[in-house]
Amino acid sequence: MARFWLLKCEPVVYSIADLERDGRTGWDSVRNYQVRNFMRDDMKPGDLGIFYHSNADPSGAAGVLKITKPGLPDPTQFDPKSEYHDPKSSRETPTWLMCEVAFVERFEGVVPLERLRGETALADMQILKRGNRLSITPLTEAEFKAIRALGAAVSGASEGIRAKSGARGKASR
DNA sequence: GCCAACGTTGGC
């Protein structure tokens, strides 16, 4: 059965506009075991996800993507020049995984976090819970559909991927 | 810039 996901990224680092331009990309630099295990064990090709802009103005849901290849070795762990380099990892048994994602659609505007919080159907969504810091979280089909419906209804008025003043730049992905 | 929440690290 297909699953649904919410993938967070700071748009300063990589945005839905970048994915629209690129068509597909490797969702790399994840350095959290729980998220790695999601990609290894639970993601399947064809799963759909919400692309969420974090630490942005506004933060919120920006579009839809598709998981094309889950559980690939993350090349940044082998790159000594990368800030995500992990000298303890080997090519035979890579510690860190990524997934390849493809662009599906871009909402006309970002559905702001505040709007998501106001939605009864999303009351149990992990991303809205205090202290949640996982960059990829599972969604129920109902949650995915509710966000997609909000995205279809949003106008372009809230469009924008400006960095917030506190943005750390090339950090979370 | 602040701070709550949580993961990771390392001394013991």
Added chain:
DNA sequence: GCCAACGTTGGC
């Protein structure tokens, strides 16, 4: 194995 210290995330 415990747990304090530290680092990171991300909304505000």
